[in-house]
Amino acid sequence: MSGFDEDDAFERASLSLSARAMAAGRPVAYLDGLNPAQRAAVEALEGPVLMLAGAGTGKTRALTARIAHLLTTGHARPGDILAVTFTNKAAREMKERIGRLLGQTVEGMPWLGTFHSVCAKLLRRHAELVGLKSNFTILDTDDQIRLLKQLIVAANIDEKRWPARQLAGIIDGWKNRALTPDRVRGGEAGAFNNRGGELYAAYQERLRTLNATDFGDLLLHMVTIFQAQPDVLEQYQRRFKYILVDEYQDTNVAQYLWLRLLAQGHRNICCVGDDDQSIYGWRGAEVGNILRFEKDFPGAKVVRLEQNYRSTEHILAAASGLIAANAGRLGKTLWTEARGGEKVRLIGHWDGEEEARWIGEEIEALARGTRGMAPVGLNGQAILVRASHQMRAFEDRFLTIGLPYRVIGGPRFYERLEIRDAMAYFRLAVSPEDDLAFERIVNTPKRGLGDKAQQVIQLTARQNGVSLLEGAALAVQAGAIGGKGGAALRELVAGAGRWHQAVRAGGSHIELAEAILDESGYTAMWQADKTPEAAGRLENLKELVKALEQFENLQGFLEHVALIMDNESEDAAEKVSIMTLHAAKGLEFPVVFLPGWEEGLFPSQRSMDETGLKGLEEERRLAYVGITRAEELCTISFAGNRRVYGQWQSQLPSRFIDELPEAHVDVLTPPGLYGGGYGAAGMAFGATRGGIEDRAMRADVYNSPGWKRMAERAGSRPMASPREARGLVIDAEAVSAFAPGDRVFHQKFGYGTVTGTEGDKLTVAFDKAGEKKLLAGFVVAATAADDVPF
DNA sequence: GCTAGGTTAATTTTT
DNA sequence: TTAACCTAGC
Numbered sequence: 001m002s003g004f005d006e007d008d009a010f011e012r013a014s015l016s017l018s019a020r021a022m023a024a025g026r027p028v029a030y031l032d033g034l035n036p037a038q039r040a041a042v043e044a045l046e047g048p049v050l051m052l053a054g055a056g057t058g059k060t061r062a063l064t065a066r067i068a069h070l071l072t073t074g075h076a077r078p079g080d081i082l083a084v085t086f087t088n089k090a091a092r093e094m095k096e097r098i099g100r101l102l103g104q105t106v107e108g109m110p111w112l113g114t115f116h117s118v119c120a121k122l123l124r125r126h127a128e129l130v131g132l133k134s135n136f137t138i139l140d141t142d143d144q145i146r147l148l149k150q151l152i153v154a155a156n157i158d159e160k161r162w163p164a165r166q167l168a169g170i171i172d173g174w175k176n177r178a179l180t181p182d183r184v185r186g187g188e189a190g191a192f193n194n195r196g197g198e199l200y201a202a203y204q205e206r207l208r209t210l211n212a213t214d215f216g217d218l219l220l221h222m223v224t225i226f227q228a229q230p231d232v233l234e235q236y237q238r239r240f241k242y243i244l245v246d247e248y249q250d251t252n253v254a255q256y257l258w259l260r261l262l263a264q265g266h267r268n269i270c271c272v273g274d275d276d277q278s279i280y281g282w283r284g285a286e287v288g289n290i291l292r293f294e295k296d297f298p299g300a301k302v303v304r305l306e307q308n309y310r311s312t313e314h315i316l317a318a319a320s321g322l323i324a325a326n327a328g329r330l331g332k333t334l335w336t337e338a339r340g341g342e343k344v345r346l347i348g349h350w351d352g353e354e355e356a357r358w359i360g361e362e363i364e365a366l367a368r369g370t371r372g373m374a375p376v377g378l379n380g381q382a383i384l385v386r387a388s389h390q391m392r393a394f395e396d397r398f399l400t401i402g403l404p405y406r407v408i409g410g411p412r413f414y415e416r417l418e419i420r421d422a423m424a425y426f427r428l429a430v431s432p433e434d435d436l437a438f439e440r441i442v443n444t445p446k447r448g449l450g451d452k453a454q455q456v457i458q459l460t461a462r463q464n465g466v467s468l469l470e471g472a473a474l475a476v477q478a479g480a481i482g483g484k485g486g487a488a489l490r491e492l493v494a495g496a497g498r499w500h501q502a503v504r505a506g507g508s509h510i511e512l513a514e515a516i517l518d519e520s521g522y523t524a525m526w527q528a529d530k531t532p533e534a535a536g537r538l539e540n541l542k543e544l545v546k547a548l549e550q551f552e553n554l555q556g557f558l559e560h561v562a563l564i565m566d567n568e569s570e571d572a573a574e575k576v577s578i579m580t581l582h583a584a585k586g587l588e589f590p591v592v593f594l595p596g597w598e599e600g601l602f603p604s605q606r607s608m609d610e611t612g613l614k615g616l617e618e619e620r621r622l623a624y625v626g627i628t629r630a631e632e633l634c635t636i637s638f639a640g641n642r643r644v645y646g647q648w649q650s651q652l653p654s655r656f657i658d659e660l661p662e663a664h665v666d667v668l669t670p671p672g673l674y675g676g677g678y679g680a681a682g683m684a685f686g687a688t689r690g691g692i693e694d695r696a697m698r699a700d701v702y703n704s705p706g707w708k709r710m711a712e713r714a715g716s717r718p719m720a721s722p723r724e725a726r727g728l729v730i731d732a733e734a735v736s737a738f739a740p741g742d743r744v745f746h747q748k749f750g751y752g753t754v755t756g757t758e759g760d761k762l763t764v765a766f767d768k769a770g771e772k773k774l775l776a777g778f779v780v781a782a783t784a785a786d787d788v789p790f
Numbered sequence: 791g792c793t794a795g796g797t798t799a800a801t802t803t804t805t
Numbered sequence: 806t807t808a809a810c811c812t813a814g815c
Contacts, residue, residue, distance in 0.1 A: 087804065116805045140805085160811090215805045250804095283803065387801045389807095409803085443791095450791065563805065582802050604801060622802080645800065646806035 030068040030101040038062040041303040048297030049270040055628035056310030064097040078108035082240035119218040130221045138562035175216030176284030178254040219254040226261045237265040248273030252284035308334045312341025314664040319627040321661035343666035351641040356397040378574040380590040386602040408579035418537040429499035433467035445525035447488035592630035597638045597654035743782040
């Protein structure tokens with residue numbers, strides 16, 4: 001966040017940028033190779049433009065070319081363009097690509113960044129308008145929750161029944177919708193044990209006192225300012241002559257309002273997005289924003305990017321067929337010039353472990369090139385799951401067979417305990433009044449300051465109206481905290497004073513950081529720790545200090561970290577990637593595996609329960625995102641049994657599997673596996689046994705009284721589906737064909753004797769494989785002729 | 791203040 | 806099943 005705050009700095013940069021590009025005589029180089037649609041999107045500079053960019057259609061290319069076009073044609077200087085993204089990664093990428101297009105780095109694009117970083121920058125200039133100082137701190141989720149916890153306790157609410165995390169979610173929801181406490185409607189304010197609105201107000205008040213914001217506030221405050229201060233708004237309407245928005249389908253109400261306010265004047269706003277890839281509804285994104293664009297901006301030019309450069313025709317057709325089941329789309333048809341390629345593969349497995357085993361073998365085979373394709377390195381292969389707990393089966397399996405993998409997502413560097421602790425020390429050095437930071441480290445490392453001592457500090461601080469650090473100093477002076485704790489606190493207070501002095505004095509912030517970690521005893525704490533992770537933590541601390549080098553001072557670093565929580569370490573080694581579907585958005589791989597396509601898991605039961613059809617459609621978009629990540633080979637799989645929270649459950653293939661167009665799917669016969677039952681993937685399509693083919697009718701079945709009765713009758717069975725209503729599944733009645741003592745045959749386990757039945761599950765003592773629990777559909781009655789008892 | 795054992799809940803996640 | 810979180814008890 002350092003560098004370009006000075007207006008004239010980017011004025012200068014802008015001049016040199018366009019001038020140089022022009023002088024170099026390649027004013028149109030960035031247009032080379034654009035297809036007609038991309039070109040149209042690039043050249044429609046004036047007025048509202050909606051760029052509907054399907055997966056793999058060269059969206060970033062068009063977007064960056066558009067910026068290059070604005071600059072080179074002299075329509076705008078870098079400082080005139082507001083370009084917002086959701087992630088730092090996207091912003092970085094865009095900067096790089098613009099730089100490449102124009103043949104130089106674009107350090108002069110001061111307003112290209114994430115919604116949050118741009119808003120933070122704006123808010124620092126106008127903080128006083130919402131009662132903050134310009135050096136406010138930005139709290140992360142962890143701080144937010146700790147703060148809320150305090151407020152909940154203070155409000156005499158049972159924190160166990162009403163967890164702070166939940167309140168945080170509610171408040172975030174309000175902020176996403178640009179609702180300040182006074183705007184939360186009566187009924188809604190009654191959320192959270194009837195105290196939601198009140199706690200929200202208290203929380204905002206507390207943030208102001210702490211001179212802090214949370215992430216949601218960055219936008220909320222800016223919307224508030226723009227709405228209440230026409231002069232400020234106008235200033236930025238004039239400054240931002242052109243507005244570009246990436247991933248518009250992911251914007252929430254607050255972001256939408258913010259953009260609309262800024263674009264109101266000239267209406268030069270270009271939004272890029274894909275309604276079919278809207279997968280963040282659960283965190284406030286409004287697909288409606290993109291669906292409504294033409295109404296919001298009458299006369300908008302809508303450009304569709306539909307030529308796909310990523311995937312084979314089968315993959316595209318499968319994805320298109322699937323997404324067609326969603327209602328209320330803007331509509332796009334992806335096409336490609338590429339011909340041929342593999343169909344999407346579909347395979348059913350016995351259980352989750354087997355699925356993992358099979359995928360592991362496939363990956364190895366593909367890497368060796370024994371699948372009729374050129375070898376695909378591990379870096380080119382990915383497994384995309386719906387929920388992160390599904391990763392475990394793969395990790396377990398891959399560790400066993402020694403297949404290198406990397407998990408994308410998960411806890412990030414700056415969210416790690418030791419990093420957050422160290423950061424709290426830095427924060428305290430920069431701002432001694434940062435109470436949250438003080439609280440975090442006051443007894444880390446252990447200083448013998450327990451609840452009681454901390455209460456004394458709190459009380460002293462409140463009575464004197466000072467920060468906790470000052471309160472601690474006073475308490476020490478007064479001798480209110482005795483013994484070991486008192487001495488340790490005295491040292492901490494002295495240290496904090498020293499560090500703050502050092503910050504003010506300037507000097508090397510790297511040396512200071514090292515000194516802080518040293519003098520506080522923090523480094524020593526981990527050195528003394530004998531647990532296996534201690535070494536890694538020390539390593540991380542070193543890395544943290546190293547990261548400081550890129551900044552001029554601690555303040556700059558802290559701002560950076562507050563907003564840029566990613567750290568993608570380069571890892572050159574060949575590894576399979578495992579990640580969630582959400583994390584996969586925007587990525588592509590030659591080979592993609594999509595496991596766990598089962599009712600209840602994907603689409604997620606919870607999603608459907610909570611948001612009904614809306615949730616289901618978002619799940620379907622997630623499936624669409626998954627398939628469209630694949631360039632050459634996409635393999636969808638499901639398991640007939642899966643352990644869910646320790647319980648074995650029978651699983652039904654996902655309804656999304658039914659929705660795949662058959663012509664583009666290759667149903668693999670599981671090699672040497674079971675031969676009967678629904679698990680035999682051939683049955684995955686509703687083609688057999690009188691399936692209902694009509695989609696509308698299928699939806700009807702789902703909502704019909706008959707279906708509901710059916711679901712009820714299924715009783716304890718957690719996942720009933722339309723498929724069952726259609727009789728596609730061997731249900732409880734079929735089970736009665738088997739009784740204890742019957743001889744049965746299983747493709748994998750061979751012959752065995754039924755020892756028990758329970759609903760549609762059988763317990764079978766197999767002659768060779770031992771006792772197994774399984775679905776009746778997976779076995780057939782043994783015929784005397786075949787069955788050779790031993 | 792720490793640890794062991796019991797209880798509870800269990801998507802998706804960026805900033 | 807498991808992992809995180811919290812409460813007793815040392």
